[in-house]
Amino acid sequence: MKKILVTGADGFIGSHLTETLVRNGYEVKAFVYYNSFNSWGWLDHCDKEVAGKFEVFSGDVRDPNGVRTAMKGMDGVLHLAALIGIPFSYHSPDTYIDTNIKGTLNVLQAARDLNIQKIIHTSTSEVYGTAQFVPITEEHPVKGQSPYSASKIGADQLAYSFFASFKQPVIVVRPFNTYGPRQSARAIIPTIITQLLAGKKKIKLGSLHPTRDFNYVGDTVRGFIKALESKVGFGEVFNIGNGFEISMGDTAKAIADLIGVDVEIEGDEVRFRPEKSEVERLWASNQKAKEILNWEPEYKGLPGFKSGLEKTINWFKDENNLKSYKADIYNV
Template identity: 30%
Template sequence: MRVLVTGGAGFIGSHYVRELVSGSYPAFAGAEVVVLDKLTYAGSETNLAPVAGKFEFVRGDICDPSVVAEQMRGVDVVVHFAAESHVDRSITGSADFVLTNVLGTQTLLQGALNAGVGRFVHVSTDEVYGSIEDGSWSENHVLEPNSPYSASKASSDLLARAFHRTHGLPVSITRCSNNYGPYQFPEKVIPVFVTNLIDGRKVPLYGDGLNVRDWLHVDDHCRGIQLVAEGGRPGEIYNIGGGTELTNRELTERLLAATGRDWSFVEPVQDRLGHDRRYSVDISKISAELGYKPQVDFEVGLADTVEWYRENRAWWEPLKERAQSAKG
């Protein structure tokens, strides 16, 4: 079996690769794994250092048809993580998001179709649904993206669906809630807050802090993706959630406690443009069909994540500098 992982040097993709080549997914034991990653600012080969030598790494752009065609040869399964994913960056400039998330996905879908790939898992986000006041989204909920990032992901989801309906490409789509865990690039809320607080720096809290997110440990997310890769039905969508909903204020309280800081380290800032109020996914479909259940207790997972950042300053310090440079 040959597995192509796009964006495998990023946060979630690298976790999937580390687990895959370490034998955590028995159904794919012995698979030949190829990682295709452009290594933009948020991707790093250091994320894959613990499993170096157990996979093939190709530096390339998913928007390049010749690169994609070459890497699709002999591939049985594609797991497509590669994406621009930071909402704030999409607000200040959306062109890269449309290029990578829409055109890049189309290029991969066409390449997979041409190569006769047997299964394609397209990794998406709950943000394509928009915002929900009460209840939880099922997979057939209308798409109402509110940021350029989520709009680009919704567009890629529709392309994936169209390639299945039009060409019969065996595509399954996953939509996850907010991820956290080790190796997350320090521009997302948990790593930013943890690293700032460790260094005695203030953290920015958007608006009134009452926006609600469902938190999903990256290990649970990747196990859900693997379940879909093994047994998901082509043409179907599967929500993957963690089952822990918190307001941003509640999350901040936990991070302050974990780092020994108080509210004097919190700096209220103007709310993000178009900031979605609440996300919540219904995971009954993937649970009933594929046996998914989140296994990482949030309190344990968060404590482990904070400790990982304490112990891995050499990993995140240069990346924070890179993030600041990329903003400039």
């Protein structure tokens, strides 16, 4: 497989994945969300040695004709396009059903009709809900604690159904909490970094006690590529996680230490999830990915997390990058 379509290529993980695929010698078509500004999202800011070396297709995954047109002639599809903000899903759930479920259906149907060799479908650790046991294996029950996670559970099940019903060559990659340069401001790590770099001594956050399993974006990208290049694992789900947990409060302290400032955290009511919607604990088992995909994180454990944070902070310190973020408002 050499010709690869990446949906959601204009986003955080998708842009890093597109760049890495190009560097690895793939012919890449980047499916970006159509807009009248002709913006390609983060691909407008890609590394110079990659710029101009991939094709761009502007469209909308909710449109089956556009998806089919983009997929013609492709060998494989890495499907990342999705709505991902959890707070936005509370008041606009319809858009999540249309984008995450219907969009995935469009990709699967086109892939079946066009005999695409492999589809890598993107899941999320949010589908597990609050951990019932740790570390979380792929056999852990799924529980939709937000409209977003419910839509991703539906998309995941659609992907598996096409494997079971039509022998569609599908692999589901389930990233845990990816972080790094270009991450959107709705996520916890950019929220902390941008407020601190803006000179704030008291930063606003939501719940501090929930834990997450943070995975540096370079490791997540390698997980996708390992799945793409694997000759086994069809119909399977693979956790792409670091294998350790850290609380939101300790994450904020680690970032403040790396920046070299003292931090006082103020609870902001608007940032709290509804009580039963909060995912209290996430901690990945990545054993299956190690054994079958030969993948494991390079930024391991707390030392690796701090190393990845340092890279992320340095990226945000560039004024050209920081000016794209609005540290003074809550980004839904």
